[in-house]
Amino acid sequence: MSKELIRLSDCTMKFDDEVILDKINLYIRDKEFLTLLGPSGCGKTTTLRIIGGFQTPTSGDVLFDGVRINAVPPHKRAINTVFQKYALFPHLNVYENIAFGLRVPKVEEQRDEKGKVIARRKVKLSEKEIDQRVMEMLEVVNLRGFEKRHISQLSGGQQQRVAIARALVNKPKVLLLDEPLGALDLKLRKDMQNELKRIQKAMEITFIYVTHDQEEALAMSDTVVVMDGGKIQQIGTPEDIYNEPKNAFVADFIGESNILDGIMRADGVVEIFNRRFQCLDGGFEKDEPVDVVIRPEDVDIVPENEGQLKGTVTNVTFKGMQYDIIVDFYGFKWLIQTTDLSPVGSRIGIKIDPDGIHVMKKSQYSGMFGDYSSYSEEYEEISDAEYEPEEVDEQEGGDEN
Amino acid sequence: MKKERRLGSRIFMGLIFLFLYAPILLMIVFSFNDGNSNVVWQGFSLRWYEQLFHDRAIIQSVYTTLLVSALATVIATIAGTFAAVGFYSMRRRTRSMLLNVNNIPMMNADIVTGVSLCMLFVAVFGLWNEFAVNYRVIINLFGTKYRITFPELSLGFGTMLIAHITFNIPYVILSVGPKLRQMDHNLVDAARDLGCTWMRAFFKVILPEIKTGIVSGALIAFTMSVDDFVISYFTAGSSVSTLAMEIYSMARKKVTPEINAVSTLLFLVVLFLLVAVNLREARQAKAQARRNYGTVHHGAGSRART
Numbered sequence: 001m002s003k004e005l006i007r008l009s010d011c012t013m014k015f016d017d018e019v020i021l022d023k024i025n026l027y028i029r030d031k032e033f034l035t036l037l038g039p040s041g042c043g044k045t046t047t048l049r050i051i052g053g054f055q056t057p058t059s060g061d062v063l064f065d066g067v068r069i070n071a072v073p074p075h076k077r078a079i080n081t082v083f084q085k086y087a088l089f090p091h092l093n094v095y096e097n098i099a100f101g102l103r104v105p106k107v108e109e110q111r112d113e114k115g116k117v118i119a120r121r122k123v124k125l126s127e128k129e130i131d132q133r134v135m136e137m138l139e140v141v142n143l144r145g146f147e148k149r150h151i152s153q154l155s156g157g158q159q160q161r162v163a164i165a166r167a168l169v170n171k172p173k174v175l176l177l178d179e180p181l182g183a184l185d186l187k188l189r190k191d192m193q194n195e196l197k198r199i200q201k202a203m204e205i206t207f208i209y210v211t212h213d214q215e216e217a218l219a220m221s222d223t224v225v226v227m228d229g230g231k232i233q234q235i236g237t238p239e240d241i242y243n244e245p246k247n248a249f250v251a252d253f254i255g256e257s258n259i260l261d262g263i264m265r266a267d268g269v270v271e272i273f274n275r276r277f278q279c280l281d282g283g284f285e286k287d288e289p290v291d292v293v294i295r296p297e298d299v300d301i302v303p304e305n306e307g308q309l310k311g312t313v314t315n316v317t318f319k320g321m322q323y324d325i326i327v328d329f330y331g332f333k334w335l336i337q338t339t340d341l342s343p344v345g346s347r348i349g350i351k352i353d354p355d356g357i358h359v360m361k362k363s364q365y366s367g368m369f370g371d372y373s374s375y376s377e378e379y380e381e382i383s384d385a386e387y388e389p390e391e392v393d394e395q396e397g398g399d400e401n
Numbered sequence: 402m403k404k405e406r407r408l409g410s411r412i413f414m415g416l417i418f419l420f421l422y423a424p425i426l427l428m429i430v431f432s433f434n435d436g437n438s439n440v441v442w443q444g445f446s447l448r449w450y451e452q453l454f455h456d457r458a459i460i461q462s463v464y465t466t467l468l469v470s471a472l473a474t475v476i477a478t479i480a481g482t483f484a485a486v487g488f489y490s491m492r493r494r495t496r497s498m499l500l501n502v503n504n505i506p507m508m509n510a511d512i513v514t515g516v517s518l519c520m521l522f523v524a525v526f527g528l529w530n531e532f533a534v535n536y537r538v539i540i541n542l543f544g545t546k547y548r549i550t551f552p553e554l555s556l557g558f559g560t561m562l563i564a565h566i567t568f569n570i571p572y573v574i575l576s577v578g579p580k581l582r583q584m585d586h587n588l589v590d591a592a593r594d595l596g597c598t599w600m601r602a603f604f605k606v607i608l609p610e611i612k613t614g615i616v617s618g619a620l621i622a623f624t625m626s627v628d629d630f631v632i633s634y635f636t637a638g639s640s641v642s643t644l645a646m647e648i649y650s651m652a653r654k655k656v657t658p659e660i661n662a663v664s665t666l667l668f669l670v671v672l673f674l675l676v677a678v679n680l681r682e683a684r685q686a687k688a689q690a691r692r693n694y695g696t697v698h699h700g701a702g703s704r705a706r707t
Contacts, residue, residue, distance in 0.1 A: 054590050074593040081594045087587035091609040100605075101595035170595065 002030040005206055006051060006174065011060035013046050013230075020046050022230040023060070028208060028223075030173075033200055035209045035217040038227035039253070044210045045084075045178060047227070051208060052176050053077050075104075080167035081176040085183060086159050088151045094162055095147040098137055101170040102130045137165040140199060157188045164199065174206040181216065193220055214254050218242065226250050247360055251293045252369035258334045259370020262292035262359065270359055273330055275308060277352060281359035291360045293370070296324070296337040298356030307349015313342050326372050333372040425668060432661035439656065449662040459663060462647035469558065469633075469643065470626035473565030478619040480566070481573025486607065488574070489581040500578070507571045515635030518564045519556070522636065526554045556638025564636040565629065569622035576618030580611035583689075613685050617678055624674040627667070 006028040013021035021043045028034050036044035049055045050062060053074035062070050069077065080101070088097050102125050110119040125133075138144050141161040151159065160180060167175055177196075181189045197220055200207045211217055217224050218238040226233045226241060226249075234246040245251035248259050263271045267282030272292055284290060304310050314333065315326035322337045327348065342348050432450070436443030453459055488496050488503075506514060533551035540547050588610065592602035608615075630645035637646065644667060651660055 052590075052594060054593075073598075074590070075596045075598060079594075081591070083587040083591055083594075085585065085587070087585050087591040089588065089591070089606055089609075100592070104596035104601065106596065166591075166595070 002032070004028070005030040005065060006208075007061075007063040008047070008050070008057075009061045009063070011047075011050060011057040011062065013043070013050065013055065014058045020230055021050075021057070024230075024232055026225060026232065026235070028174075028206060031204055031206055032222045033197070033207045033209065033220060034223045034225065035211060035221040036225050036227060037211060037214060037217040037253075038233075039212055042227040043230040044212075044227050048081075048176050048178055048208060048210050051174070052079055052081050078173040079176060080170050080172040080174075081178065082160075082163045082167050082180045084178045084180075086163040086180075088159055088162055088166070090151050092151070093147070094138075094143065094149050094151070094154070095134055097151065097162055098134045098165045098169050099130050100166060102133060133169055137169040140168070140202070141165045141195075156184050157192065160184065160192060164196075168199070168203060168205075172205065174208060175200075177207060177209045179210055179212070181211075181213075189216070196220065218254070226253060228253075244358060245293060245360065247363035248291050248293075248365040248367075248369050249363070251291075251358075251360065252365075256296050256335055256337075257370050258294045258296065258372070260292045260294070260332065261367075262290050264288045264290050264359065268354075270357065273309065273332075277308065277357055278354040279357040279359055280354050281357075284359070284361075289362055291362060291366050291370075293358040293360060294334075294352060294356060296335045297322075298352060299334070299336045299338075300351045300353075301336065301338050301340060301342060302349045302351050304347045304349045306351070308351055310347060310349050313344050313346050313348060316341070316344055335372045428661045429665045429668075431658055432665045434658055434661075437658065439658065439661070449658045452659055453662050453666075456659070459644070459647055459659075462642050462644045465558070465641050466627060466643040466645070469562055469565055470623050472562055473569050473626050474619050474623040477566045477569035477622050478573050478615060481570045481618060481622075482577050482611070482615055484570065485574045485577040485581055485611075486603070488578065500574075503571045503574050506568060507575070511629070511631035512635075514568060515564070515632040518560075518567065518632065519635040522556055522560045522563075526556075529554055556636060556640075558637070558641045561633055561637040561641065561643075564632050565626050568629070568632060569625060572621045572625060573615070573618035576621060577611055577614040580614035581607075584610045613681070617681055617685075620674055620678045620681070624671055624678070627674070628671055 004027050008024050008026045011021055011024040011026075012019070024043075024047060026047075036047055038044045046055065050057050053069070053072060053076075056070055061068055064072075064077070064079075089100065092100065105122040105124045108121055108123050109117045110121075112118050134147075135144075138147065141164055143158065143161050143165065146154070146158065146162075151162070154162065163180070164175075180196075181192050184192060193216060196207070196209075209217075209220065218241070221238055223235065224238055224241045225235050228249050234241060234250045236244070241250065241254055245254060245257075251257040251259055260272050264281075264284040264287065265271050265276060266286065267284075268279055270277050270279050270281070270290065270292055309329050311327040311329040311334070313325050314328050317324040319337075322339050323341055325336050325338060325342060327334045327336055327350070336350070431439050431442075433445050433447065434443055435446030435448060488499055491499070529551075530553045533553050536551065538549045540549065584607070588606050589599075589602050592606040593599065597605060628645075629643075630649065633643045634646055634649070637643065642650070644663065648660055648663055648667075651657070
């Protein structure tokens with residue numbers, strides 16, 4: 001794949017004594033779509049602001065193309081940002097918003113052989129060039145004909161497009177996006193996801209995207225960085241993150257998971273509820289306690305007497321494509337997704353193929369997630385998990401800068 | 402019964418307005434009186450206004466008033482605006498503490514502000530003058546010796562200007578602050594992100610957003626300055642006087658209709674400024690409401706479907 005463009009090494013961020021980021025190590029490749037994913041207050045926005053230059057890490061280095069840029073202010077970085085809630089300039093129209101960055105005189109530095117600055121001159125773009133680039137950008141974001149509109153006359157989706165155009169018109173090497181789709185409704189969000197993907201491919205630049213929406217992250221990214229508590233929990237492709245979560249937090253945050261206590265009896269053999277299951281994982285100590293992830297869609301329902309485990313259905317929810325059923329196995333509630341209806345109260349058996357079982361090392365998150373005994377509340381939570389501005393980070397942004 | 406009560410409340414209101422405005426009305430009416438009396442109407446005339454414009458002392462004091470007010474307004478507006486920007490980039494707790502400190506001078510009695518500033522100036526000048534009288538600096542520049550003596554300082558236009566700036570700044574901060582609070586904090590970051598230095602971001606983004614607050618603040622400051630008597634009285638010394646001070650000293654000698662004329666003019670100026678401030682504020686509130694309605698409208702549309 002393409003070369004490394006940005007690297008954060010041992011980046012720590014503290015406000016007073018509160019640790020927001022704890023020794024983050026991360027590299028970002030040229031032209032990739034990377035997503036920082038995590039719940040509110042996990043440090044993802046702070047990471048983005050460090051890359052953008054709005055905050056300087058308390059310790060650690062930020063490298064851009066191999067050069068340390070810790071102290072380089074935002075206006076001198078080849079990086080542009082699409083802000084949460086867009087931050088469009090209300091006193092300017094669409095055209096002037098997009099032209100804003102182009103109208104700023106750029107300082108061109110002439111250096112001698114030793115790299116010392118010997119001359120500076122201000123360079124201004126001609127009106128003609130500005131006009132051409134703004135029009136080009138309006139084309140890219142499908143806003144031709146909106147030039148003279150006032151920002152307050154635009155819908156959320158249109159404002160979003162202006163914000164993207166305003167950033168991209170400066171031809172940055174990297175575009176940072178801070179929960180850009182958070183304020184849009186579901187249908188529009190899906191459209192904009194495709195739109196963003198298309199723009200990223202067309203412009204051939206790096207996108208660094210911050211979101212708390214795991215579906216969005218999986219659908220759009222080349223690389224997903226899952227964060228929690230100021231630490232990176234896992235970095236990988238969407239498939240890696242989903243299929244091979246590193247710990248209970250990642251397994252729970254990405255998609256639905258049943259997470260059970262297990263004991264690794266040998267390579268490829270894990271014991272759950274005192275029954276041995278075949279699996280594909282290995283490399284653990286003999287008899288090591290582990291967390292076992294079983295995705296709801298990897299469970300096959302069979303007649304009770306053929307099952308590896310037997311349980312009682314306690315709850316059924318119709319979800320259109322499938323039923324979400326909660327099954328009680330020896331007091332532990334599982335979520336199973338199935339296309340066949342098993343009524344509440346019926347006894348069923350289940351079968352799990354070896355590739356449906358994923359074994360993880362025990363971590364600080366063990367035992368915190370993956371039990372569906374409080375299913376109804378959790379379901380509510382999932383359906384509500386749309387736009388919630390990241391309060392902690394926002395406050396810092398406002399107050400620290 | 403009901404009618405009676407309404408009549409009663411109307412009479413009551415009439416009385417209140419009578420007490421509030423009768424003196425001013427009387428003053429305005431008698432400023433046009435053709436005669437020396439403040440009691441007997443002797444016909445319409447503009448003679449007192451004419452006399453006013455030939456009174457050197459009055460003209461000089463009007464000039465002083467306008468100059469000190471204008472300078473104090475400009476300086477206090479600039480200082481207050483930057484102070485407000487500073488306040489609003491601080492942590493919430495520090496900010497609210499500083500805003501409270503900012504409010505104290507406004508609540509403070511003018512007489513206290515005036516006397517304390519006067520004492521401060523006198524004390525500092527006392528120390529300085531002792532130094533200025535006793536020390537000289539001699540520098541040798543290209544063979545020629547220059548002797549530098551330090552000037553003695555006393556109360557005057559400068560000290561009055563400083564006092565006016567001091568009591569004007571809080572009003573500017575108070576008027577600019579809400580505009581900054583309404584502003585999206587990311588706007589400055591967005592401008593910097595698009596290549597602006599902080600200063601350019603200030604002029605291109607913050608300033609247009611808080612412009613209305615700055616103008617209101619400046620108008621209030623100017624009104625306060627023109628209007629002020631007590632603080633000026635204590636800080637101006639004996640060499641300069643503002644219009645208010647001039648009127649005061651005239652009234653101490655004899656209450657002539659000339660005072661009516663000059664007071665009428667002062668009243669009209671302040672009235673005009675206050676009306677201007679209020680009209681602006683009403684118009685802004687309306688515009689803000691319209692803007693809010695617009696965004697709320699969009700917001701509701703997008704929420705409804707999710």
